[in-house]
Amino acid sequence: MAATQSFNRQPMEASVIRSRLRLAGLLALALSALLLSRLYVLQVSDYSRYQTLSLENHIRLQALPPVRGLILDRNGVVLARNTAVYTLQVIPEKVGDMDLLLHEVGKLVDLQEDDIAVFKKNLRRRPSFEKHLLKSKLDDVEAARFAVNEYRFSGVTLEAMLHRDYPLADLTGHVLGYVGRISEQDEARLDSAAYQGVSHTGKLGIESYYESLLLGRSGFEQVEIDAHGRTLRTINRESAIPGQNLYLSLDVGLQRIAREALGNRRGAVVAMDPGSGEILAMVSAPAYDPNLFVDGISRETYQALIQLADKPLLNRALYGRYSPGSTIKPIMALATMDAGVNPQERVFCPGWFMLPDSTRKYRCWKRTGHGSVNLHDAIEQSCDTYFYQTGARLGIDKMASYLFSFGFGKQSGVDLPSEPSGLVPTAEWKRATRQEPWYPGEDVITAIGQGFLLTTPLQLARASAMLASRGRLVKPTLLRRQENPLTGQAQETQVDALSEAPALAINEKDIEWVIRSMTAVMHGRRGTARASGRRSAYRMAGKTGTAQVVSIAQDGEYDAKSLRETLRDHALFIAFAPVDHPKIAIAVVVENGGSGAAVAAPIARKVMDYFFLKRLHRAALTGAFGVFG
Amino acid sequence: MFSGRRLHLDGPLLIGLLVLSALGLVVIFSASGENWSVMARQGLRLGISLVVMVAVAQVSPENLRRFSPHLFAVGVILLVAVLVMGAAGKGVQRWLDLGLVRFQPSELMKLGVPMVVAWLLTRSQVPPRFAIVLLALALTLIPASLVVVQPDLGTAIMLVVSGLFVLFLAGIRWQHVLMMLAAVTAVAPYLWFRLQEYQRQRILTLFDPWADPMGSGYQAIQSQIAIGSAGISGKGWLAGSQSHLEFIPERSTDFIFAVFAEEFGLIGVLMLLLLYLFVVGRCLVMAYHTRGTFSRLLIGSLALTFFFYVFVNLGMVSGILPIVGVPLPLISYGGTSMLTLMAAFGIIMGLHARRRLMA
Numbered sequence: 001m002a003a004t005q006s007f008n009r010q011p012m013e014a015s016v017i018r019s020r021l022r023l024a025g026l027l028a029l030a031l032s033a034l035l036l037s038r039l040y041v042l043q044v045s046d047y048s049r050y051q052t053l054s055l056e057n058h059i060r061l062q063a064l065p066p067v068r069g070l071i072l073d074r075n076g077v078v079l080a081r082n083t084a085v086y087t088l089q090v091i092p093e094k095v096g097d098m099d100l101l102l103h104e105v106g107k108l109v110d111l112q113e114d115d116i117a118v119f120k121k122n123l124r125r126r127p128s129f130e131k132h133l134l135k136s137k138l139d140d141v142e143a144a145r146f147a148v149n150e151y152r153f154s155g156v157t158l159e160a161m162l163h164r165d166y167p168l169a170d171l172t173g174h175v176l177g178y179v180g181r182i183s184e185q186d187e188a189r190l191d192s193a194a195y196q197g198v199s200h201t202g203k204l205g206i207e208s209y210y211e212s213l214l215l216g217r218s219g220f221e222q223v224e225i226d227a228h229g230r231t232l233r234t235i236n237r238e239s240a241i242p243g244q245n246l247y248l249s250l251d252v253g254l255q256r257i258a259r260e261a262l263g264n265r266r267g268a269v270v271a272m273d274p275g276s277g278e279i280l281a282m283v284s285a286p287a288y289d290p291n292l293f294v295d296g297i298s299r300e301t302y303q304a305l306i307q308l309a310d311k312p313l314l315n316r317a318l319y320g321r322y323s324p325g326s327t328i329k330p331i332m333a334l335a336t337m338d339a340g341v342n343p344q345e346r347v348f349c350p351g352w353f354m355l356p357d358s359t360r361k362y363r364c365w366k367r368t369g370h371g372s373v374n375l376h377d378a379i380e381q382s383c384d385t386y387f388y389q390t391g392a393r394l395g396i397d398k399m400a401s402y403l404f405s406f407g408f409g410k411q412s413g414v415d416l417p418s419e420p421s422g423l424v425p426t427a428e429w430k431r432a433t434r435q436e437p438w439y440p441g442e443d444v445i446t447a448i449g450q451g452f453l454l455t456t457p458l459q460l461a462r463a464s465a466m467l468a469s470r471g472r473l474v475k476p477t478l479l480r481r482q483e484n485p486l487t488g489q490a491q492e493t494q495v496d497a498l499s500e501a502p503a504l505a506i507n508e509k510d511i512e513w514v515i516r517s518m519t520a521v522m523h524g525r526r527g528t529a530r531a532s533g534r535r536s537a538y539r540m541a542g543k544t545g546t547a548q549v550v551s552i553a554q555d556g557e558y559d560a561k562s563l564r565e566t567l568r569d570h571a572l573f574i575a576f577a578p579v580d581h582p583k584i585a586i587a588v589v590v591e592n593g594g595s596g597a598a599v600a601a602p603i604a605r606k607v608m609d610y611f612f613l614k615r616l617h618r619a620a621l622t623g624a625f626g627v628f629g
Numbered sequence: 630m631f632s633g634r635r636l637h638l639d640g641p642l643l644i645g646l647l648v649l650s651a652l653g654l655v656v657i658f659s660a661s662g663e664n665w666s667v668m669a670r671q672g673l674r675l676g677i678s679l680v681v682m683v684a685v686a687q688v689s690p691e692n693l694r695r696f697s698p699h700l701f702a703v704g705v706i707l708l709v710a711v712l713v714m715g716a717a718g719k720g721v722q723r724w725l726d727l728g729l730v731r732f733q734p735s736e737l738m739k740l741g742v743p744m745v746v747a748w749l750l751t752r753s754q755v756p757p758r759f760a761i762v763l764l765a766l767a768l769t770l771i772p773a774s775l776v777v778v779q780p781d782l783g784t785a786i787m788l789v790v791s792g793l794f795v796l797f798l799a800g801i802r803w804q805h806v807l808m809m810l811a812a813v814t815a816v817a818p819y820l821w822f823r824l825q826e827y828q829r830q831r832i833l834t835l836f837d838p839w840a841d842p843m844g845s846g847y848q849a850i851q852s853q854i855a856i857g858s859a860g861i862s863g864k865g866w867l868a869g870s871q872s873h874l875e876f877i878p879e880r881s882t883d884f885i886f887a888v889f890a891e892e893f894g895l896i897g898v899l900m901l902l903l904l905y906l907f908v909v910g911r912c913l914v915m916a917y918h919t920r921g922t923f924s925r926l927l928i929g930s931l932a933l934t935f936f937f938y939v940f941v942n943l944g945m946v947s948g949i950l951p952i953v954g955v956p957l958p959l960i961s962y963g964g965t966s967m968l969t970l971m972a973a974f975g976i977i978m979g980l981h982a983r984r985r986l987m988a
Contacts, residue, residue, distance in 0.1 A: 013922045024794075035947065038944075
């Protein structure tokens, strides 16, 4: 486009556009006049009509919140329910002197400092024209006393509502998680249309993972109300649709036994059905009461909980990451047989192992040595020296591929939120994250489950289940069945579709061989867990593990008594039973428990006794408890 | 206003914008239930938007024109990208996640469409020949159709309108306007039956509030009660009982005018309309006095689009237009529309301030 040409036609173009600009300006004025006349009609001509509408006769749309689905265990024991409670709600905007009001209400109703602290915290966070919860779960006397005096308190209402309640409290707290008030962050994340009238949402655990199933769908009600907000009549109503009832695979009896067996130690127990992957028990200790969180927890209580050194809020079964110690020796055994090593080949254990061209001694747990051992003896007696040599021979990448195929180092796909993947180190991983090469010494310690390797109790239970099912890796699941509470229509979780084919083809003869050695751990003459296998009514296969928390100096001596408790070894144990047709696979981790054989294995035995004896001798249940409880 | 001139700003327009935005903060404070953090966030957005406005005003008119097609092309590519990614996910997809910021390409097009049409029309003579008119329509309809399938009918309409305003200002012949209308009338039934059932339902809801009582219909009725019960002088700031107690979910965003009108009454409404008319009028005067066809067309069409926003929002809240999701410019809570608007005013100021440089 030439500049001169453009210049020449400027005046003509300008006049065209200017005339249109004038026209546009006039149009804008006309439309503004139209708007203004409409607003004049609304605000002046029809003012009295609208004022009447606004003052005396509203049609209000009330959302009808859905009833949240129940959560039950596999036998129908209720784990999460909704109970009707009386609550006090306050609309701050309608209150003159808030402190005076709290003081006066406090004379009628027992207001704890916690209640007031949470209420005041929300006061700053949420709009003042919304209802704020002041006190939940008023008892009948308080409710009656307040109801009589309600007229004195403008802006305070007594309301009956459904309150989420976890009857088993801390026993199922970690698995279920809890619901809590919808926060600002939740609001940004959630679809507000689906949460009409809903005040709570799942924050953790099953409550969070299956939020969409549990929630249901809001209904609404069109009501006519008078100036005082009293309902005159219902014009139109669409009922809410309740959420699905969820039946979990948990067996609360087994859960309770596992919890009691852990006692006041820190640790986790996971038991699952090796055929289906259904989780039968998932316990983390210490635990917390999820009921504390439902109405908002006060800052002080929460701070107290998170500052406890025992970390009761942490679900160790899912989020705890531990060195697996010797519990992975059966997997290392499969790897070494696959590499062509004759399991009958004997290795001499003098109590330590040394790499060629190195003077560093890797100690066996038995300082005097196991003498001459083959693979079977090495599993039965958990000889470290044998497996040090295995590790040096296999190298990290071969070991890692076996560990991966047993489900370590990746998420299991369990139906709980934000599952960690644990860590299976490889040479490449170390180069990428630490800019360091992989050292042969790290091969050696990885073979006995030390070093970088990190596993979760759930992964250990899953690996145990894979050994039990002779090489089939299942996806652990908690949801067994969902049921529509209105129609009773149920939908089972499809188990078969969830299991994975093994990443590595595992030789059937090799795995039977390893399982024989694991059986010897429980029932053999020298088995490390023979004390826990003694006189059982069923055959068990297991493997103990003891994982170092601190490394011991080359010439140092591990002396449990002199070490602070939190630096003592973690005790681990995996097992399954019955050996031939396994019905249960289990993993136990006891933090700083010391030896796996002495501390973790007896816990697994108690859980299995309950599992089998309750089933086999249901009538003689109390008798069986006399022996084992 | 020496410094203002050096920054290529326009004093009267800037004052008008600042007064409107400040009024917006005041209304948002009330609509949010006196929530300071909501107001602080909106204040921050306003600050950022003003910085963007000043920055955009520094772009020279020549560069603005030269890069109009590039901006437009980038916008179309982003719109396609949003659709492709949206197809991979599910539901409504309007955002492009760029890691640090989430970005709505349809907002970019609110500037891109009028710019590219103004660019196209200044490549030949004005008023445009019929072939050029058709080309301009195509350039308008491509992004609009990409937006309408997102689905975001409101923004799509706004894009079409902004393109049409440029054509209108460029002196498009009335017989062309009639031909376009005839074509739309002929094609409309065909388009209607090409739509999916759920899309048709969505459009029908716009015209029948009671079809969706939990959503827009209820809002329309409640907002009219709120406005009407205010009377001439209003109920006073923070004292709008209908807005505060009733169930108007979008009272901080699309329906904020209901809150304003309830609290400030007809007097407030009149003041607000005058403020908007002042801003639009000032822009039209700037278009009138500026130099260069491109500047004139772009300033004029941006100003008219701004007015159209105001008209559609006030019309829908006061019940003379169907409910389309259009915020009230400079008053409604929300970041993206504020940013786009201020960028548009930056363009207007920059073009006008350097009118002497533009041949």
